[in-house]
Amino acid sequence: MVPSPWVVRQVSKETPDTFTLVLDPPGGARAKFTPGQFSMLWVGGVGELPISISGDPARPESLTYTVRSVGPATQSLVSRQAGQTVGVRGPYGIGWPIEAATGRDIIVAAGGIGLAPLRPVIYHVLANRADYGRLTILYGARNPRDILFRKELAVWAKQPDTQLLSTVDYGGVAWRGHVGVVTTLFKRLRLQPAKTTAMICGPEIMMRIVARDLIARGVSGEDVYLSMERNMKCAVGLCGHCQWGPHFVCKDGPVFPFSRIASLLDRHEL
Amino acid sequence: MTDAIRIRIVADQIEQLFQSLIKRDYAIFGPTVRDGAIIYDRIEDTSDLPRGVTDRQEAGKYSLASRPDQALFGYAIGPHSWKKYFHPARVKLFGASTDNGVFRILQEPTPPRQPTALLGVRACELAAIAIQDKVLLDGPYADEIYRDRRKEAFLIAMQCTESADTCFCSSMGTGPAVPVVAADITLTEIADNGNHWFLAEAGTPRGGEVLLELEHQPAGEADCLQVSTAVAAAGLQQKRRLDTTGLREALQDSFDHPHWDEVAKRCLDCANCTMVCPTCFCTDIEDVSDVSGDHAERWRRWDSCFTTSFSYIHGGSVRSSPKARYRQWITHKLSSWVDQFGTSGCVGCGRCITWCPAGIDITEEAQAIRGTVNHGNT
Numbered sequence: 118m119v120p121s122p123w124v125v126r127q128v129s130k131e132t133p134d135t136f137t138l139v140l141d142p143p144g145g146a147r148a149k150f151t152p153g154q155f156s157m158l159w160v161g162g163v164g165e166l167p168i169s170i171s172g173d174p175a176r177p178e179s180l181t182y183t184v185r186s187v188g189p190a191t192q193s194l195v196s197r198q199a200g201q202t203v204g205v206r207g208p209y210g211i212g213w214p215i216e217a218a219t220g221r222d223i224i225v226a227a228g229g230i231g232l233a234p235l236r237p238v239i240y241h242v243l244a245n246r247a248d249y250g251r252l253t254i255l256y257g258a259r260n261p262r263d264i265l266f267r268k269e270l271a272v273w274a275k276q277p278d279t280q281l282l283s284t285v286d287y288g289g290v291a292w293r294g295h296v297g298v299v300t301t302l303f304k305r306l307r308l309q310p311a312k313t314t315a316m317i318c319g320p321e322i323m324m325r326i327v328a329r330d331l332i333a334r335g336v337s338g339e340d341v342y343l344s345m346e347r348n349m350k351c352a353v354g355l356c357g358h359c360q361w362g363p364h365f366v367c368k369d370g371p372v373f374p375f376s377r378i379a380s381l382l383d384r385h386e387l
Numbered sequence: 388m389t390d391a392i393r394i395r396i397v398a399d400q401i402e403q404l405f406q407s408l409i410k411r412d413y414a415i416f417g418p419t420v421r422d423g424a425i426i427y428d429r430i431e432d433t434s435d436l437p438r439g440v441t442d443r444q445e446a447g448k449y450s451l452a453s454r455p456d457q458a459l460f461g462y463a464i465g466p467h468s469w470k471k472y473f474h475p476a477r478v479k480l481f482g483a484s485t486d487n488g489v490f491r492i493l494q495e496p497t498p499p500r501q502p503t504a505l506l507g508v509r510a511c512e513l514a515a516i517a518i519q520d521k522v523l524l525d526g527p528y529a530d531e532i533y534r535d536r537r538k539e540a541f542l543i544a545m546q547c548t549e550s551a552d553t554c555f556c557s558s559m560g561t562g563p564a565v566p567v568v569a570a571d572i573t574l575t576e577i578a579d580n581g582n583h584w585f586l587a588e589a590g591t592p593r594g595g596e597v598l599l600e601l602e603h604q605p606a607g608e609a610d611c612l613q614v615s616t617a618v619a620a621a622g623l624q625q626k627r628r629l630d631t632t633g634l635r636e637a638l639q640d641s642f643d644h645p646h647w648d649e650v651a652k653r654c655l656d657c658a659n660c661t662m663v664c665p666t667c668f669c670t671d672i673e674d675v676s677d678v679s680g681d682h683a684e685r686w687r688r689w690d691s692c693f694t695t696s697f698s699y700i701h702g703g704s705v706r707s708s709p710k711a712r713y714r715q716w717i718t719h720k721l722s723s724w725v726d727q728f729g730t731s732g733c734v735g736c737g738r739c740i741t742w743c744p745a746g747i748d749i750t751e752e753a754q755a756i757r758g759t760v761n762h763g764n765t
Contacts, residue, residue, distance in 0.1 A: 118531075118687075119481050122490055161483050161490050161683035162676025187701050201488030348700050350672050350690075353528035357669030357690070358697060360719065363726035368527060384642050386711035 118351065120159045120204030125197045126179060132263050135230060136195035137171065137183045140203055147177040152237030153212025153316075153344060153372045157352050158182065159204030160197070164190035167349040167367070169234035170208060175244055180205070183233035183265065209352040210371050213238050214342060218314040221340075222250040224306075226299060226327045228257045228319020232265045234344055235318050243276055250312060252276070256283040257299035257323070261292050280307065299323060300330045310335030316372075318344040325382050328375045338376035345370050345378070362387055391567070391588065392595040394603040395610050398459070398576075398583035402433050403601045404543075408504045411597075413541055416472060417506035418460065423451060425465040427472075430506070437462060444551040444737065447746030458578035460507055463551035466742055468665035469505055469512055470519060473537045474530075480672075480685040490683070504541035510562030511554075511736040513544055513569045515665035521728045522668050532687075541593070544570035548577070548617040550624045553737030555750055558628035561734045563621040572598060575614045586614045627740075629750045630757070631721070631731060637757040638722035642714070646755050651710035653745045658691035660739035660747075661716065666732050669697070692716050721753055 123140040130136055142148050150170050159165040172181025186195045197203055215238060223242055225235045242249045254273060258264045264283070274281035282302040284295040295302065299319070313336050317324045324343045332338055347359035347366040359366040362381045364373070381387055396404075408415055417430045420437045430436065441454045442462040454461045482493040508516075520537065523530040547554075547563035556562030565573045571594030575586045586606055589595035661667040671690035676683040690697060693712050698705035706712050724732030733749065740748045 118685075119492055122492075124489075159685075161485050162674055162680050164674050165672065165685075198488065202490050204483075204490065346700055347705065348698055350670065354526050355523060355528065355530050355668070356671070357692070358671075360692075360715075360723070363723040365727070386706050386708060387642070387715075 118206070120157065120165070120206045122202040123180070123205040125199050125201050125203060127199060128195060128197060131183060131265050134187070135183060135185045135263075135265060137181060138195070138197065138203070139172070139179050139181050140205060141179045142205075148180045149177050150174060150180065150208040150237075151212035152215055152241055153234055154208035154210050155234070155352070155371065156180065156182070156205050156207035156209065157349075158184075158194055159206070160190065160193045161204065163193045165204070165206075165350075166190050166194065167209075167352060168194075169344075169371075171233035171236045173240040173244075174237050175240065180208075183230065183236075185230045207352060210367055211369065213316050213344075213372055214314065214374075215241055219248050220250065222253070222309055222313040224253045224255065224308075224313055224315040224331070226255040226315060226317040226319070228299060228323040229259065229263065230265070231318035231320070231323075231344070232256055235316060236266065236269075238316055239273060243273070243279070246277065250278070251307070251309075252279045253306060254279070254281045254283075255299050255302050255306075255327075256281070257302075257319070258283070258285050260285050260287045261289060261294075282306070298326070300326055303330055303334070308334055308336070310337075313340060315341045316344075317342065321346075321382070328382075332375070338379060339374050341375040342372050343375060343378070344372045392598050393586070393588045393606045393611070394598055394601075395606040396585045396587055396601055396603050398457070398578070398585065400602045401459070401585055404506075404597070405430075405432050407597045407600045408541065412502060413504035414501045415504045415506055416469075418462070418465070420451065424449065425451065425462050427465070427467040427469065427505075427507075433459060436460070441549075442551060444553045444741045445746075446553065446740050446748050447743055449741050454578075456578040456580065457583060458576055460545050460574075460576050461549070461578060463547065463549065463554055464509055464512070464736055464738065466663050466738065468663065468736075468738070469508060469516060470665050470668075472503060472505065473516070473533050473540070474519060474523065474668060475532070475536075477686060477688040478532055480687055482682070482684045485681045485683065500535065502539045502541065503536070504543065506543045507545045508542050508570060509545060509547060509736070510565045510569075511556040511559075511734040512665055513542070513565060514556075514559075514561035514734040515736070516542075517569075518666045518728070518730055518732065518734065519668060521730065522666070525728075542570040542572075544573040544590075546573060546575040546614070546618045547621045548575065550621045551737060551741075552626055553740045554625050554735065555627040555629050555737060556735035557622040557625045558630065559731065559733060559735035564615075564618050570594070575618065577613060577617065586610055627737065627748070627750045629721075629733065629735065629753055634753060634757055635722045635725045638718045638753075641756045644756055644759070646752070646759070647710045647714050649755075650713050650747065650752055651708065653747055654693075654709055654713045655745055656693045656709050656712060657744060658693040659742045659744065660749075661691040661693060662689065663738040663742045664720075665734065665736060665738070666720075667691070671697075692719070717749060717752060720749070
């Protein structure tokens with residue numbers, strides 16, 4: 118439960134309220150993780166937060182986190198400066214099924230900040246292009262100025278056998294792209310349901326609807342994965358906060374196959 | 388293998404048990420009367436024990452009364468459970484100091500911990516300790532704070548020969564009899580008129596060593612029979628029971644049961660049930676710092692699923708209604724606990740019934756749910 122001091126290499130602004138921190142482990146240690154895992158990031162005297170790792174799993178010299186500043190603890194985290202420290206525990210949790218998805222088409226469906234925990238999957242698939250089939254990235258943001266990793270999205274769109282479909286909830290006059298929720302992109306989706314694995318991260322209602330729509334189009338519930346969010350204090354299944362039915366989201370998840378949690382997703386206030 | 392050590396000790400000589408434990412450097416914790424209740428605290432000798440005192444318990448009610456005899460353990464259980472020794476209510480995790488935005492964990496020497504002996508552990512409480520062992524030690528990550536306090540503890544169990552009106556260990560299969568290997572020593576007190584004695588059985592070699600130092604007589608067949616009869620009578624005396632057959636499934640299938648609204652009208656969200664429960668293990672973290680922010684500490688303290696902050700994530704609490712919080716507590720305790728740890732989270736001690744200011748009774752609420760769900764054996 119004691120964090121180690123990682124040194125802030127860089128903090129960069131992604132959108133008006135979202136920042137990416139790159140942290141170096143103490144003593145030049147290696148920082149291995151599985152895409153979809155998270156760490157507990159601690160700022161002394163303020164608080165500790167579960168934050169998904171958003172960087173490249175093939176670059177273990179540092180860990181990258183993308184944080185939306187919404188309260189005192191996240192604000193203090195994104196206000197750290199290069200050379201200062203952040204307390205790190207982890208990485209924790211069960212991540213995305215990148216091994217099991219080898220040889221299959223990949224759909225990455227993200228809503229808002231949900232793109233951050235999925236970015237390592239995109240890096241991994243693009244770096245191991247021959248190991249996977251078609252990569253489809255579905256991304257929805259609230260409005261154009263909230264779009265994360267804008268330059269990278271443009272680069273990903275040009276990769277071989279890769280399709281990027283993005284949308285916003287509210288476009289504004291300058292927006293020429295698609296407007297509507299993520300599922301409205303489905304009509305442009307080229308789907309081979311039996312050989313597709315989908316990985317979804319975003320607001321719970323978005324994940325529920327995307328999962329149901331994919332399943333309605335023939336993707337198996339066992340091949341659709343969601344990353345759940347609950348209050349976490351310990352991240353190791355001891356504090357009890359993240360319980361969701363029989364599951365501890367921190368250690369049994371945060372990534373779950375839809376088939377395992379389908380009955381829980383409809384239960385409001387579970 | 389040696390034969391089981393089973394002896395008879397005259398009540399006046401039970402003082403020697405304290406001496407034997409103190410000689411081994413144990414700090415002894417056990418029952419004592421404080422502020423109108425029998426609680427667990429540090430005790431030095433038999434004069435600290437609740438001699439001639441019993442407890443009367445009902446839903447939402449607890450009081451002490453005099454006994455006609457001089458029994459030292461003539462009560463059922465009080466508001467405390469032993470979890471406060473293994474899983475402290477508030478404990479410092481670490482301190483850190485910050486210099487120019489760079490923090491350093493302070494290495495604070497931990498004073499050597501005196502080994503603890505717990506005296507008067509009931510069968511239901513041993514079952515609760517076994518459950519907390521599973522929850523806090525057996526997972527992929529062990530709780531070091533619990534492990535350090537738990538590993539050396541010397542357990543002296545006390546079989547019940549009377550039950551409180553709130554007890555239902557019999558139906559949970561956790562008591563009133565203590566399985567002999569569950570503790571270092573298992574005692575049973577018989578306080579007949581003019582014939583006050585203990586049957587003592589060793590469950591471990593170190594328990595046997597302690598027992599053989601005490602003045603004793605061999606326990607005869609008649610003594611053992613008297614004890615087993617008295618313990619069995621305590622079980623038969625129990626007025627409450629919880630039928631666990633199919634209960635896990637019944638609660639799983641009762642998420643939208645109308646009874647949750649009915650409980651929510653009575654539940655005050657006070658969290659008492661979770662504080663007195665010997666298996667509830669949830670904790671929260673407190674971050675504190677000095678004004679400069681350069682010195683920070685992290686503390687861990689008991690938390691409860693009855694608070695709204697418990698399930699808070701950005702945007703609001705997942706369980707914002709009292710109904711959802713009560714449902715979470717009882718469903719976790721009696722249903723999802725089985726999924727998680729292979730055992731019920733309830734040992735039938737009845738504390739949550741006694742200490743609920745609204746007198747909500749877990750056995751009645753579970754029955755109200757299961758009795759009206761069309762599932763399994765019902």
